[in-house]
Amino acid sequence: MNPVIILESTDELNEPAREVLCSVWPLSQDGDEVAIGTPIFSDHMVQVGVSLSGRENSTLALPEPGSYLVDVGYPNGHSLRTTITVDENQRYRLLVSGLKRVPITDISTLRARRSDGESSFGWVPRVLAAGARRVSVRKQDIEVSAYTQQDELTLTGLYEFASNIKHPAAQSESIFTRAITNELRHEITLGNSGVEVERSTARRWLIVSGKGKAQTLIAYPDGWACEDSDPFKLIMERKSNGGKQRFKWSASLKLMDPVYGSLVEYLTRRDISSTLSISESDRGKAATALYRKKQNPFSAAAAAYLLALSGVMDQKHYAWVENLCFKYMWMPDGAIALGWISLNKETPDGMAYTEAKSWFSQAWSRGLPYYTVGLHVLIDGLTLLYRVDPSDQAVRSMLSAAKAADVACVRTEPFTTLEISRYVSLPRIS
Structure with a gap:
């Protein structure tokens, strides 16, 4: 049995599965120098993270034991390049980190990002029905609403639309709310609302609000249907639960496919x-x-x-x-x-x-x-x-x-x- 490389993500608990592009070159000794041979895999798709498809999409079969140069490119622009040595029949586990997006509250941290990519944030899913009792706006830490835009809205008219977003509004439906806590991260899954995109002419938006003030507006492709799972995950984070950053939330809409x-x-x-x-x-x-x-x-x-x-x-x-x-x-x-x-x-x-x-x-x-x-x-x-x-x-x-x-x-x-x-x-x- 030939050796194999199994790619596993250290971000599995927090991030949806993703396809990375992997290239592998054999290494050989040429005198005192190392020679790189013809690539065995070039930009080969490998799936990492939790997925219903199993491990077969996360495995690369190597032709023989030996040393290899492995390059892994992530969708977010990060990459990993390393050398490995594998024995006959060995199943080599290659751990990859950095699949998580650059924190959108501070893009400059891309240069200073820690290599381990670990997060101390907890996973706290909680979705409230539209008819649930509303918490006082002053006591709300965060709220997510789905807003239905019935009328046409030009790109120029978007300014007035964003300026006049009321919370709550007649066209909005509260889908998540959280009273004031010390949590730094929230995640909710967003299923298909049943919108028939073939017939609908209304656009949908996600509005993320902190302490009753609308902060983030997301163009929401409601109606995206996935075969085996809810189509989206919405991740909300803040830097701190104190000071000026307490009510400033960043938001990221992730496609689960x-x-x-x-x-x-x-x-x-x-x-x-x-x-x-x-x-x-x-x-x-x-x-x-x-x-x-x-x-x-x-x-x-x-x-x-x-x-x-x-x-x-x-x-x-x-x-x-x-x-x-x-x-x-x-x-x-x-x-x-x-x-x-x-x-x-x-x-x-x-x-x-x-x-x-x-x-x-x-x-x-x-x-x-x-x-x-x-x-x-x-x-x-x-x-x-x-x-x-x-x-x-x-x-x-x-x-x-x-x-x-x-x-x-x-x-x-x-x-x-x-x-x-x-x-x-x-x-x-x-």
């Missing part, structure tokens, strides 16, 4: 090569086929961005993205992908710029993109159009609205997450 959860995290960093590796794998193709069968527009939007950014586009793909854009008129993401595709034709001309402006205008009219990468693509596209014609006031206005959202956007989050206080403190966009 290991394949697409990894795909959208790689995509957020615009790591197109890794995203394609996930998408083109057997597990990636199976997940895509399942979501296509379920007609999931949110997974389709992620695929549309991948097609647009990778340049892997033919007429069939273009027609598919165009259908996504017209079928789900409340979703900005399809129009953003089409605008980017128009700008990146082999020989862009005046007609291509006009076409791109039309798509970006549609996206602007539909409001904040569901994906953070979409907001950044929109800004890049509008910036190019503005440079082509600085006198175009419509483009300038759309670009200003997008940049305002970007300033308050948590860039490490796959699903667009705005810090409300930062956003509404900006000069009003007209």
Whole structure:
């Protein structure tokens, strides 16, 4: 029996399973130096963390005993590179840490992050029914509400929407609340609410509030259906339970599907090569086929961005993205992908710029993109159009609205997450 490497995560209790990309090279002694051979695995998908699929997706079979160089790349941008030596029949356990996201309350800690990646925060799930007795706002430590937006909301109009969020509001439903405690972390799973995205025209938002004040606004892809689990986990953290940080909560919406959860995290960093590796794998193709069968527009939007950014586009793909854009008129993401595709034709001309402006205008009219990468693509596209014609006031206005959202956007989050206080403190966009 050949030796195998089993990858295990030290973050299993707190983080959903994820797909990492693993490369393995054999090492040999060449005189006094070590020689690296042809890779046995190159960007090979390996699943780490708690998953219903078992250990088979977490194992790499090596051809023979010996020494190997192992490189593991995580969706959040972290990586691990180490050398190992394995004997015949050995099952080598390689522990990986750092799958957890960079703490969004302080992105600068990426440089100073501890290598062990351990957390002292407890896991405290608690979901309250909508009809539960409300706790006094003054005594609430944290509350999460799902807000239903019935009317159309442009990207410019988002400013007024965020400024006027009331708590509670007629369109909001409290899904989690916690009286004042010393806990630093909360987690809740979010199941499918039963929204029929095929028929619905209303958008849903998650609002995280501390001591009755709305702090975070998340574009919530409600209606995302997973086969074997609840689709999302919402993680809320704060730095301290005392002082100025006591009521300041960060929030992270995690997709529980290991394949697409990894795909959208790689995509957020615009790591197109890794995203394609996930998408083109057997597990990636199976997940895509399942979501296509379920007609999931949110997974389709992620695929549309991948097609647009990778340049892997033919007429069939273009027609598919165009259908996504017209079928789900409340979703900005399809129009953003089409605008980017128009700008990146082999020989862009005046007609291509006009076409791109039309798509970006549609996206602007539909409001904040569901994906953070979409907001950044929109800004890049509008910036190019503005440079082509600085006198175009419509483009300038759309670009200003997008940049305002970007300033308050948590860039490490796959699903667009705005810090409300930062956003509404900006000069009003007209």
